[in-house]
Amino acid sequence: MTPEILARITAARTARDLSDLARQAVGITAADMSPAERLIAARRLRKLAADFVDYTVMAEALAGTPWPEIAEPLSRRDPGTVEGEYAESVADWQAMPEDQMTAAAEGAEDLDAWYARHQEDTDPTSETPVTDLLNRR
Template sequence: MVNELVDLVVLGEALGGASWEEISQALKRRDPGTVEGEYEEAVAEWKAAPASAYEGAEGDARDLDAWYRRHREDFDPAAESPVSDLLREG
């Protein structure tokens, strides 16, 4: 379960514009190219999904945004709607 959570966080960060160097550093990994290779297929699939794939996701995204705001730690980004923002960028 933890590995799945890490995968989702990496996917979200990659889609949000973080560099593979930043992601690799956060994962305590040495080679950004290897990390990118592990996730490039998932990132490409997410980016290639048609807009219709996200229909109805806005309500869920708002719920997740609210959860994030309630549980955010001082060191977490101060984003008000990180999940909704990710859907709008796609």
């Protein structure tokens, strides 16, 4: 297990949660709710989307992607600023003990099963998109 793989698994978990929450948001479209309740639900979606971006940035940084390559698709002009925003988190993930990473990655098979249940015809065809990461070293 590497920090990069754990970050990718964490990003996949976040994407799953975001998808589930987005589906729930569609389900409450006609619900009798207060404006505050609707806005809170929308903010939860935005927070998860931001978390997904953060974990994806972490995975790329941990994989050794240069900061200019990370900053550009984020529409950020200064790679140094982006690096500064993530430096402490990257260092924390790099220092994580192997056993802690392995424990945090548990449940990857559940993500594969979730993907199989929700997979549409236009989605990438992979039976084990998350556990395939575990074969990397």
